[in-house]
Amino acid sequence: MDPTALNYNSEATIDDGSCNYTPIDLMIHFTQTLDGNPLVLNEMIYTNQANDLYSVQTVRYLISDITLHAENGNSTVLDEVHFIDISIDSTLSLYIPAIDSENYTSLSFTMGLDSIKNQNNSYLNENFFPSFAWPTFLGGGYHYMQLEGDFNTVFNGYATHTGPTNGADYSFTKNFPVTTDIISSNTITINMEINNWYSNPHMVNLYDGIMENASIQELLKDNGIADVFSIEE
Numbered sequence: 001m002d003p004t005a006l007n008y009n010s011e012a013t014i015d016d017g018s019c020n021y022t023p024i025d026l027m028i029h030f031t032q033t034l035d036g037n038p039l040v041l042n043e044m045i046y047t048n049q050a051n052d053l054y055s056v057q058t059v060r061y062l063i064s065d066i067t068l069h070a071e072n073g074n075s076t077v078l079d080e081v082h083f084i085d086i087s088i089d090s091t092l093s094l095y096i097p098a099i100d101s102e103n104y105t106s107l108s109f110t111m112g113l114d115s116i117k118n119q120n121n122s123y124l125n126e127n128f129f130p131s132f133a134w135p136t137f138l139g140g141g142y143h144y145m146q147l148e149g150d151f152n153t154v155f156n157g158y159a160t161h162t163g164p165t166n167g168a169d170y171s172f173t174k175n176f177p178v179t180t181d182i183i184s185s186n187t188i189t190i191n192m193e194i195n196n197w198y199s200n201p202h203m204v205n206l207y208d209g210i211m212e213n214a215s216i217q218e219l220l221k222d223n224g225i226a227d228v229f230s231i232e233e
Helices: 181-185 194-198 214-228
Strands: 023-034 058-070 075-085 093-100 104-111 145-151 153-162 172-177 187-193 229-232
Touching (some): 023 058, 023 075, 023 194, 058 187, 075 093, 153 214, 172 214, 172 229, 187 214, 214 229
Parallel strands (some): 023 187
Antiparallel strands (some): 023 093, 058 075, 058 145, 187 229
């Protein structure tokens, strides 16, 4: 019934899921901005809502279950777990070959790993093991994010580390509408706006060692859900 399908039948009256499509290759780029501008590392030039002057030195995070959703209800999982480290260029893009060119309407992904995926000694062959391991006494599994730098002076470091504090699940899923333009451009960009981790809806100060602080983990989750991520086609 889908006119974009190779085997479209104008007389069909039942969508039986048999549509065939020309495969496309898709490139996903992962970018990071601060106050809407490309991130500059190791410069004390940023100010958060709490009026802390700060720099960014490290940004590493996990995006999981990246999935395209089609108008007919089909879902295509593009990658189960992807590790982004801004110091490693190869992690800043993800090439997905030969996916069906269906009429996709949305893209979803999870920031971090949900409680099912986030288990000790999983992903032993991934490049984030063991540096992303979450301490066993705090619940085990893996970090979602390591965001680090200095604030106010170069002698004052902060470490915004998110993960399953006390075994709780602070991961979250975002779902964004997409248009058929992805078929022609073959490109999607997932952007992280770093300052929004600290500003909306909650003002969060720069902390060193928030890993054991469940209340701050919850605030960062809320902020992440609100407007940390956006996509461009």
